[in-house]
Amino acid sequence: MLGAGGRSVLIALASSAVVFGSLGWLVVNSPGWPLLERSFLDAQVFRESWPRQFAAIWRNIQLFLIAELLILPFGLVIAILRSLPGPVAFPLRLLATIYTDLFRAIPGVLVIGLLGFGIPALGLPGVPREAFFWGVVALTLVYSAYVAEVYRAGIQSVHPSQVAAARSLGLTQFQALRYVVVPQAVRRVIPPLLNDFIGLQKDTALVSFIGVVEVFRQAQIDQSANFNFTPYLVTALLFVLMTIPLARLTDWLVERDRRRQLATRAFG
Amino acid sequence: MTRDAALPQPMLRLEAIHKSFGATEVLRGIDLDVAEHEVVCLIGASGSGKSTLLRCVNRLEAIEGGRIVLHGTDITAPDVGVDAIRRRIGIVFQAFNLFPHMTVLDNVTLGPRKVLRRSRLDAERAALDLLARFGLADRAREYPDRLSGGQQQRVAIVRALAMQPELLLLDEITSALDPELVAEVLNVIRELAKAGMTMVIATHEMGFARDVANRVCFLDAGRILESGPPAEIFGAPREARTRQFLQRVVEAGRL
Numbered sequence: 001m002l003g004a005g006g007r008s009v010l011i012a013l014a015s016s017a018v019v020f021g022s023l024g025w026l027v028v029n030s031p032g033w034p035l036l037e038r039s040f041l042d043a044q045v046f047r048e049s050w051p052r053q054f055a056a057i058w059r060n061i062q063l064f065l066i067a068e069l070l071i072l073p074f075g076l077v078i079a080i081l082r083s084l085p086g087p088v089a090f091p092l093r094l095l096a097t098i099y100t101d102l103f104r105a106i107p108g109v110l111v112i113g114l115l116g117f118g119i120p121a122l123g124l125p126g127v128p129r130e131a132f133f134w135g136v137v138a139l140t141l142v143y144s145a146y147v148a149e150v151y152r153a154g155i156q157s158v159h160p161s162q163v164a165a166a167r168s169l170g171l172t173q174f175q176a177l178r179y180v181v182v183p184q185a186v187r188r189v190i191p192p193l194l195n196d197f198i199g200l201q202k203d204t205a206l207v208s209f210i211g212v213v214e215v216f217r218q219a220q221i222d223q224s225a226n227f228n229f230t231p232y233l234v235t236a237l238l239f240v241l242m243t244i245p246l247a248r249l250t251d252w253l254v255e256r257d258r259r260r261q262l263a264t265r266a267f268g
Numbered sequence: 269m270t271r272d273a274a275l276p277q278p279m280l281r282l283e284a285i286h287k288s289f290g291a292t293e294v295l296r297g298i299d300l301d302v303a304e305h306e307v308v309c310l311i312g313a314s315g316s317g318k319s320t321l322l323r324c325v326n327r328l329e330a331i332e333g334g335r336i337v338l339h340g341t342d343i344t345a346p347d348v349g350v351d352a353i354r355r356r357i358g359i360v361f362q363a364f365n366l367f368p369h370m371t372v373l374d375n376v377t378l379g380p381r382k383v384l385r386r387s388r389l390d391a392e393r394a395a396l397d398l399l400a401r402f403g404l405a406d407r408a409r410e411y412p413d414r415l416s417g418g419q420q421q422r423v424a425i426v427r428a429l430a431m432q433p434e435l436l437l438l439d440e441i442t443s444a445l446d447p448e449l450v451a452e453v454l455n456v457i458r459e460l461a462k463a464g465m466t467m468v469i470a471t472h473e474m475g476f477a478r479d480v481a482n483r484v485c486f487l488d489a490g491r492i493l494e495s496g497p498p499a500e501i502f503g504a505p506r507e508a509r510t511r512q513f514l515q516r517v518v519e520a521g522r523l
Contacts, residue, residue: 164328165365169379169431170355179378183369 038228045230049222053234056218057242060204063132063214067139067204068197074140075147076186080177082148083155096148103145109206112138116210135207143200150192154185191257194250198243205239215239279304279339279466280325280435286333287317287324294320296490298334302435305464309477309498312487313513318470319362321487322437325468326357339434355383358428359437362444364420366412372399372423373408379431391430398426402456418449422456429460436460438469442476454480474517478502486510 027033081089081096103111115138120129128134158181166176208217215235222231278301287295295317302308310318323329325336327343327350336344343353367375376399377391386394399405402422412420421441428436438457442450454476461467461480471477477484478498485495486507494507505511 161361161363161365162367165361165367166378167351168326168328168354168357168359169427170351170383171379172351175382179382180367184367187369 040229040233042226042228042230045222045226045228046234048226049219049231049234052222053215053218053231053238056213057215057238059132059212059214060201060242063135063139063204063207063212064197064201066136067143067200070136070140071144071147071200075144076151076182078144078148079151079155080182082152083177085173100145100148103142104149106142108138108142108203109209111142112206112209114138115141116207131207131210131212135204135210135212139200139203139207142203143196146196146199147193150189150196151185153192154189155181157188158184191250191254194246194253198246198250201243201246202239205235277340278302278337279306280468281337282321282325282334283337284334285321285324285331285336287320287329287331294490295324295331298490298492300485300492300495302466302468304466306482307461307465307467307469307480309481309484310468310470310487311472311474311477311484311501311513316487317490318487319439322359322439322468322470325435325437326354326359328359351383355379355431356433357435357437358431358433359439360421360424360428360441362440364412364417364424364444366420366424366427368412371409371411372404372415375412375423376427376430379427384431395426395430398429399423402426416449417445418452421445421449421453425453425456425460434466436465436467438467438471440470440472442471442473474502474514486513488513 078096078099081092082100084092112135116131116134119127119134155177162180162184163176166180167173171179204214205216208214208220211217213221215238219231219235223229280300280302282298282300285295285298286293298317298321300308310321312318320329324331327336331344334344335342338353338356342348366372367378370378373392373395376395377386377388380386380391380394381388384391396405396408399408402425404419404422404426407415407419407423412423415423421444425441441457442453445453450473454473457467457469457476458480469477469481481498483495484498484501485492486501486505486509487493488509494501494505494510501510502514505514
């Protein structure tokens with residue numbers, strides 16, 4: 001005899017088999033399937049392309065790791081500038097607002113192209129010309145705008161009474177922000193912030209546009225060498241493998257926060 | 269206690285304080301002198317202006333008219349630094365407002381370390397002494413959410429005391445507490461009063477006010493309608509509004 005748990009597992013298995021089986025049958029029996037199979041699922045090309053792309057994806061990892069290290073402080077500075085109170089800080093607020101509006105409006109690939117092709121073309125002495133450098137700069141500028149808004153939401157979620165308590169001890173506006181508001185804000189926004197970083201990891205592929213040989217560029221090279229699209233499948237697989245750890249980490253943090261809040265409420 | 273001319277210069281003098289929120293006039297000309305070591309209780313209905321008055325004294329709220337003089341210095345003058353004023357005046361809030369991301373010890377030492385520039389070692393030694401004095405020594409390494417409401421409020425008091433303020437403002441500090449936790453907090457205040465701390469206390473605890481105050485002020489619609497020794501205010505109030513208010517308090521079983 002099966003328990004209720006065992007039975008639901010069986011039902012889940014059976015229903016999955018029916019749904020995915022019929023979907024698979026539909027695809028495999030479609031008129032274009034033989035052609036698609038040849039151009040996207042070539043085992044030989046897959047085997048050849050895999051090691052080259054696996055090597056190339058380290059370039060993407062470098063891109064997003066460096067960019068993330070820059071985005072975390074830079075986004076916070078933008079968020080703090082946008083949160084400064086008082087009429088004196090108006091120009092700073094305005095600048096920060098223009099920045100976040102601009103870099104969320106312009107498509108990332110355009111920012112990458114404008115910086116990566118444009119600035120080296122100026123031929124200024126002492127200014128780096130490497131595409132990789134400008135790729136990192138462009139990703140940092142674009143994603144700092146998003147991350148700044150996430151931080152800002154966190155800063156605004158800290159209750160004004162916390163600031164009142166800090167100021168009443170004699171802390172300056174800046175000290176209250178630094179020791180009381182920002183630490184609480186950052187803790188709260190870690191999950192949405194990591195979510196933005198998943199987006200950033202994918203968008204490292206855009207840097208291929210200015211000639212950085214990262215995984216997507218490598219796939220394009222392999223594709224044109226073989227007249228076969230299987231390398232793109234390899235790329236897709238590698239991106240999935242690359243982002244899943246962060247996605248799971250984000251889920252785990254959200255779940256942990258939820259459980260902590262429940263525990264605190266139960267105690268209070 | 270009478271307020272005769274022989275009293276020395278008051279520690280705190282409020283002169284014709286006016287404050288509005290939008291079109292609502294919350295304080296309509298408050299005059300109050302507080303002598304050193306004096307405990308003044310502000311009583312009155314919710315919305316009578318007690319909390320706002322306290323928040324004005326340490327300039328968490330800006331006033332629109334009048335003057336606040338602390339030890340002879342006009343602290344409402346435009347050239348006075350608010351941070352310098354606030355480190356001399358402690359305030360404890362109804363909702364505790366502890367910093368939830370810091371341990372009790374860090375809550376208490378933040379001001380001394382960052383404002384008074386004490387070393388961590390000195391600040392922590394002083395904080396542990398204070399915490400021990402109020403029965404909180406074993407809580408120093410805990411986070412606020414692990415403490416009961418009464419403990420949290422006592423930590424908030426210790427946090428204010430750690431700045432060695434000249435004046436302590438208490439804003440309905442027992443209103444957010446479960447009834448059985450009120451006494452432990454009020455006992456702390458009684459002890460402070462005995463030790464000579466100058467305090468202005470907004471409170472709904474009439475028994476406590478009668479017990480601890482040198483002077484009780486009854487606020488009504490943004491004015492001090494009547495003030496005097498507790499025996500007089502609670503025993504023989506002159507104003508009809510005061511009698512009415514106290515009558516309601518008695519009916520609610522709070523006196």
